[in-house]
Amino acid sequence: MTAAREPVPAVGDAIAFGIWAPTGTDTCPASVHDEYVTVGPDGLRYPTWHPAVDPGTGCTFGHEHGRDPSGSDLFLEVGAIPFGYANQHLEEGGFGAPRNEDHVGHKIEWENNLLMSVGGAGAAVLSVECDVLVKMHQGTHSPDAYTNNMHEVAYHIRCSDGTGFSATLLTPIGTAGELVVGCDRDVHIPAGTANPSISPDGGGKRAIPDTRCVRERVLEPEDGRPRFDSALRESWEISASLRRENGRVLASFNPYFQVMDPSRFYDTSAERALGRPVDLCYLPELSGEDRCAALAEDSVGWDDPRSPFKGVRRFVDINGNRVRNADGPNVWYTDALGRNGRTEPFPGSIRQWIALRDNEGLDIGGGVIGRDRDYDAPGVRAPN
């Protein structure tokens, strides 16, 4: 049995559908944006991947969702990815509060035939080949991730050793209400109350740059050479799992989602703690330096398409793909947090697919997706 699902007729719109509207320099109307739609297994219409420039009209959406998933070898099996599917079913599954995310933060990345190493076995001779298709909600323009640790991930992987699963869930990343300083992971900053306030703590971390990172690596670097990429890099390190009702893990994965050019850094002196990297470019000592080099002399705002900081340079480290489902079945139903896995659907449940495989003793990882890609395109700007 594969992860493929039967097409279902549309019966309504998800909360995530239709929430985007053009602002600023965006030239596409919402009606064109809403043409990029997929029907989820629940029969609701969801937004899905679209190009940054609509090929039919030439208008621009001002944001991008990463790599076109139709090129993935897994696309025929898993289909278009509905954005906001786990968000939609969170409360229905028994969680006591909603968690809805913005539209522009949904980012897709994939790679076919990705060579992965087996932990403890070297990498010159032994390797495993995987097809990987992932979607992460990773907003790097707003204060959302300063405090909110629940983010939607869709993760599809099929490997030559038989390891494979398709998981869609809201995964708590690190501790709710606090961020980890990007340039010093030992420092945790309480940043406020999470929304929802009952967000559970999770494994992993959301490493986000703060003013110290900017000061040490851009404003006052030891060698006098500013390095924006080093200062601003965000790394969201996920420790996600699908679990049975009794808590036993069925599948787990630990990808790291990294963004080199976020349009924010944590700055308590700024409104909503939103420091804007592009503003640094207008300091006399940084004019024309490093990532500021291509900027014109007239002032470019944080949400201007000409800003070099708009979250378009991203990559994903594929780590720790473990399955423990030798006895099956392939299809499990979990709540939106990936918990309470049962073999029959229940209200608010999400269908997950897991290979009949137990890969205990294998640590498959080491693949990197998208390091050399840049999703900048005409009109793309923060918020992206």
Add this chain to the structure above:
Amino acid sequence: MGPALGFGIGTRAAHNVRVGLDGSYATTTADGTRESIYGAGVVAELHPRPASGLHLIGGLGWAGYRAGDFTYDAVRLRLGAGWDLPLGGSWVVGNRLTYDSSAFASLRTNGESVIPSVGLGTVQFGMYVGRR
């Protein structure tokens, strides 16, 4: 990719066929772990034209892989070709290109199968000195 060491001993089975035993060892270090490939088996060399140094190689044997706690042991099929040049007396020098292929065996760690069907392929290009 890395260096390999091999040896062989055999005899003439027909005017254009030689048979023997061979062994090989290759090792490299990646990600801090030493990976080693072993091989041993029966090989045959067919000389289509006895006056020429060209010969075809085929064989059957064992291939083993070791890296940390991981082990792999499988039947090995060898195919290849070589070219002898007389060196003086009964000595020859030559080079050869061989491909060893193994499949349908488990990768194991601490004795437990962790991947049920693993393939291992190695290409070896080398020079050798021998006696006819």
